[in-house]
Amino acid sequence: MDLQNQVELARRKIVKDGFDMSLGEIMRIYERGELIINPEYQRLFRWDSTRKTNFIESILLNIPIPPIFVFTDETGKWELIDGLQRLSTVFQFAGILRDAEGELVDKFVPNGTRLLPDLDNSEWSSDDENTKILPLAIRLDMERVRLRVEILKRESDAKAKYELFQRLNTGGASLSPQEVRNCVAVMLNKGFYSALSSMAEDANFVKTTDMTERAREEQKHNELVLRYLAYRYKTYDQAIDVHDWLDDILIDIANNEKYPVQEESIIFARTFNIINDALGVDAFKRYESGNFSGGFLISPYETITNGVSRNIDFVEKCGVEYLRNAVIRMWTDERFRANARAGVRGSTRLGKVLPLVDEWFSK
Structure with missing residues (x-):
């Protein structure tokens, strides 16, 4: 055509x-x-x-x-x-x-x-x-x-309707990318939007992500939940910008009548419960020289949550000490460190790191 x-x-x-x-x-x-x-x-x-x-x-x-x-x-x-x-x-x-x-x-x-x-x-x-x-x-x-x-x-x-909304609002100063996605989600599937928002209020998620009030106002907490769900839903396509890919995945999930939202909500709660028990506010900070320090980083968030959720039964069986050591093992792996450093594109990082999560969180 x-x-x-x-x-x-x-x-x-x-x-x-x-x-x-x-x-x-x-x-x-x-x-x-x-x-x-x-x-x-x-x-x-x-x-x-x-x-x-x-x-x-x-x-x-x-x-x-x-x-x-x-x-x-x-x-x-x-x-x-x-x-x-x-x-x-x-x-x-x-x-x-x-x-x-x-x-x-x-x-x-x-x-x-x-x-x-x-x-x-x-x-x-x-x-x-x-x-x-x-x-x-x-x-x-x-x-x-x-x-x-x-x-x-x-x-x-x-x-x-939602394509028009996206085009009119994407890139504008009035709404953040996730605020646009929130509105699109409401248009398509209010039940899924409610579930996503409920997950974003999970006490363990709130503690481990340690988000500022400004970030929450811009709906960054909802974006983090969507990232978690998206990487579990479909293999990331490196050819597509991360934010564009998240837009597509949101629409796909919201239109998928068979999407197991209740099951995913339960796995989400289990995932952040054991992450919080093992690491608390240090969960998604940089590990270096034997200590966790600094603020929240997206690279460990994406990697740890994907690895733990994919292997939740195994991780829960092994316990919090295992998980803490697994996170340290991830940080000491040069493959992760090379792709988690500043300056590496998100698309490159995701394509290189997500395929490795089972090595760090299922052994």
């Missing part, structure tokens, strides 16, 4: 429409429950006050707003695919934004504007006569601002 035919086939998979709407119309649609913001997406809404203020100011200055993308579900309602930060800011300013539990979120009050100083501390509306209120004329002007709504119709190919 030549490129022209490939393009035409791919285009037929996406059935879309689009038109301009006013912000006021979009606000009313949201209030009626006809515009759905998935609760998992909403938890990712984390623009700070400065970015929210700048966006409200930009709207009032008639700076064009990028289009939003929605997907028409089976009931005819719109599910927001892209535009979460922008619409959530407007809804919160207007006092209509609801959280994942359906409760109204505290209103947002602009502060620190650069070009419209009188906008500072102005609320959309209030019953308190002492509160500074946005003038009615300004509020109406804002509601009449128009933006493009691109609509992905339900006749589109089943994969079109």
